[in-house]
Amino acid sequence: MNQAFLRRITSGTDVERTTFFSDAVFAIAMTLLAVDIKIPQVPDGDLGRAVAEQWPEFAAYLLSFAVAGTYWLSHHRLFRLLKGFTAGFQRLNLVLLFFIGLLGYATDMLAFHADQAIGVVIYAATLGLIGAANTSLWLYAGRHKMFQEDVDPRLVTFARVRAPVTPAVFLLSIPVALLNPIAGILSWLAIPLVNAGLRVWGSRLPGPEADEA
Secondary structure, eight states, rough: OOOOHHHHHBSOOOHHHHHHHHHHHHHHHHHHHTTSSSOOOOGGHHHHHHHHHHHHHHHHHHHHHHHHHHHHHHHHHHHBBBBBBBBHHHHHHHHHHHHHTTHHHHHHHHHTTSSHHHHHHHHHHHHHHHHHHHHHHHHHHHTTTTTTTTTTTTHHHHHHHHHHHHHHHHHHHHHHHHHOOOHHHGGGHHHHHHHHHHHHHHHHHSSGGGGOO
């Protein structure tokens, strides 16, 4: 196939279709998190107790929605800075969306099997792989000079430093969870602490506000 024609159909400057498709997958996956929480089918007198017993499901929903929302914000900000797309970039984006589609399954594993290593490991691996795929998009875009010319390099640097934090914590928690599932879950508390430290560091950088990344 003619190389010029191949480049024309696999790359370009219009990222809107990729953005809309990605947003739709994120939205569906995050909405299904709530749909998976079923209304208890119990006598009226037992409803309050049954709802209270669902706290692991609501806790898993809250965590998954918060983390997925953070990944979506990073993804959204990345696409705001792009000047175009390539076939490789779109393939990486599909890998990200592949793991986003598993979010509901992973959340149910945590909600119903947080006391077992396999349940925590599946959740941590899924959330870690989502973040790793998102980080790879940032790295790919930087390596292939896909950012708009007016984007301050310091903004991109901060975003690329911050992006791997969450997936790194989730993936590193896997061996901890294999030894002690609860300890694996508690290790996730490092995520907001490290991100808070990075925000302080970023706020001191000269140039554009780093927390925009």
